[in-house]
Amino acid sequence: MSKFRFSVGPWNVHEGEDAFGPAVRKSIPFEDKVKKFKEIGISAVQFHDDDAVPDMNNLSEDQIKSRAKDVKSLLDEYGLEAEFVAPRLWMDPHTSDGGFTSNSKEDRDFAFWRAQRSVDIARTLGCDRIVLWLAREGTLCQESKDPVVGMERLVAGIDSILNYDPTIRVLIEPKPNEPIDRSFCPTIGHVIALARLTAAPDRVGGLIESAHAILAGLDPAVEMGFALANKKLWGVHLNDQNGMRYDQDKSFGAENLRQAFNQVMVLKNHGYGHNGEYIGLDVKTMRTQKIEVCYKHIENSMAVFKLLEKKVETFDIAKRDKLIKARDYEALDYYTISHLLGVE
């Protein structure tokens, strides 16, 4: 039995719209999603601030907390936890030039406000993790933002969260591009360096998404290893991605099984989950999928993760070590492939 606990966000069950075409499936009400998540073995829900409290810009701070309480009751009813809350700093017209790093002071103040409301929502939902996917924190026109000032503004934004709540934790989810061209914080290495500039480095860590590492031209398992060695891997978004193109959020392992195997191996071998971390998924089903079968990408991702756990458990360590000693990496390559194929 897998000891890991899984999480997903309501946006992982979406209507199928993309940059070139409209929705193709009906919206599923939030409660139905929660019910289904529970049925398929999910333990926690990931939230954007406005997934929990829609229309929050038009609500008072007390109204926001009170709506969040209703969501907490719903989660309790189904026995699910909240993993994190992420301020959606990329949809609102105030964030068209970025949130924390916008060139407009009014927009930056808006971003601080949303981030602090996310903390209120997280606390109401019983969680202490804020995720920052820095979607538009960077440039489309490079000369529009001085990169040093950009970093200072990013730090000020993170500090506004850390100072607002003395025990809240911030998990930065790096991504090199899309929707921004040049991100100020493209990889987990940048996240860990950035954490040191903040008011509370111990409360700033990372969330690694497989596809985002691939989009940076890096291997997700190596990125995860780097974060684990730094004790900064506090969340993951497992999924898959076919090379360097638009962000695909494919089912975990659907493109590159060996890369997926190595992610499971590094997570399992280095205590990921021992401090309450979840195996978070960030997967999108294909536009072609009918509504009756629009949770399969989540179920399949979990199933593949568990199958790969078995592959990690049955990976012959003595054989691996012998081949390492002999420095016969061709043989180790072949052993790994044949093990994944079920031959050895």
Ligand code: 3MF
């Ligand atoms: C974009 C993402 C986002 C984040 C989410 C939580 C919509 O590439 O991965 O998913 O994961 O906003 O931070």
Ligand code: MG
């Ligand atoms: Mg993600």
